[in-house]
Amino acid sequence: MIKAVVFDFDGTILDTESCEYNVLQKIYKEHGAELPIEVWGECIGTHSTYFDAHEYLEEQIGKKLDRDTIKQQRLDIFQELIKDREALPGVMEYLEAAKQLGLKIGLASSSSYKWVSKHIKNLGIEHYFECIKTSDDVETVKPDPTLFLKAVECLGVKPEESIAFEDSVNGAKAAKRAGLHTVVIPNLVTQHLTFEEYDLKLESLAELELQEMINQFTKQ
Structure with a gap:
């Protein structure tokens, strides 16, 4: 029996990852370099220290850069890109469906609580989540399973009674x-x-209703 759903945040609820990649691509191109999506993609879903985009850029162009200036430029461009973004397709419907079905709703993210809470408040969805676990709560983030284990424990359910929604290899x-x-x-x-x-791969959550998904898992 499914009793809970646990969402990842970046790239699952809000498309911060495409925005971040576009920002970095813009900065790289200004310096005559390129950040391959295969390189960037490997760090998605895990700790931000896994990949140093500034160091990688310096390696590509063979010289040191003013990191503080680039960091501020990166932040300014990102904030402009993300400010009008809405939750990804199907997310709002799934949150409301989970609430109507009486499911517990959690969030497990490798990002910081400050980052996650700011964005879910901007989206107006913070009230849906009974439990939020972030990098602040664990020593090791995804692909380590601890974040999800802490989330389901907090929700008072067993792992096998829960569905996780993820966009990254590390998160999955x-x-x-x-x-x-x-x-x-x-x-x-x-x-x-x-x-x-x-267990299941979708193009978006809008592709399949939550109840139908639950039916598929309970038949297994």
Whole structure:
């Protein structure tokens, strides 16, 4: 019996990842360099220190740059791109459906609580989540399963009673290893990656109603 749903945040609820990649591509091009999507995609869903975009740029052009200036430029462009973004297709419908079905709703993100809480408040969806677990709550983020294990424990359900929604390879690995039913919804950045650990793959949550998804998992 499915009793809970647990959402990833970046790239699953809000398309921050495509925005971030576009920002970096713009900065790289200004310096005559390029950031391959295959390189960037490998760090999606895990800790931000996994890949240093500034260091990689310096390696590409063979010289040091003013990192503070680039960091501010990166932030300014990102904020402009993200300010009018809405939740990804199907997210609002799934949150409301989960609420109507009496399911517990959690969030498990490798990002910081400050980052996640700011954006879900801007989207007006913070009230849906009974439990939010972020990088602030664990020593090791995804693909380690701890975030999901802490989320389901907080919700008072078992992993096998829960469905996880993820957009990244690292996130899917974490959810599956934690024992949750795992649905992957790759975005423009992660769709080029090879997903190996998941139960169901969709183009968007709008593709399948939550109740129908639950029916599929309970028949297994």
